[in-house]
Amino acid sequence: MRIPILKLKDYLLVSVQIELDDKTALQFQEDILNKIHDVGARGVVIDLTSVDFIDSFIAKVLGDVVDMSNLMGAKVVLTGIQPAVAITLVDMGIVLHGVTTALDLEQGLDKLQQELEG
């Protein structure tokens, strides 16, 4: 199963609304990096509102997606991180340094626009 990636102007929007198993997460990692390259995206908003549990593998993949996207020149904003997910991320030592977060998709998009357009 693939997570749909929406393109809106220079940005990619992703709303994770299915349970992330290992295969889906890795497919997503590949898809998002390809899409960043294909459309020349400057920023990515990944909305995790519907994700209420992640394990260490998914947490690692998510951290990697952020780092890899940054390397490619696209800024990532994570939005809607639930309390349980925040706990897991920090427990796993994945502190996501330098990652912008926001409450929901629209605030994430606003932050991205502010940071990229000054």
Added chain:
Amino acid sequence: MRIPILKLKDYLLVSVQIELDDKTALQFQEDILNKIHDVGARGVVIDLTSVDFIDSFIAKVLGDVVDMSNLMGAKVVLTGIQPAVAITLVDMGIVLHGVTTALDLEQGLDKLQQELEG
């Protein structure tokens, strides 16, 4: 399988990136109407760029989604309709009167904002 529905301000964004079988289409119909109700959406953009074939049943469901959303007070913009899909829709007699269309998601969102905000 469910098609994710993203909320952005007063609008809902949907990008159909999986093959639409009958069950998925009906589930989508139910989900989008519930979401319109839940968030009080004023407009919906449904992007069909990745859909390169639809049958008569899916065409009917899609037409119904537009009519039902309109009844609920939400304007629907369909974007990225492929040539083959346009042919199928017209062949099936589903002309989607009064439906705004646009080339892609961002133009669809622009059109929606223009129409709803004057």
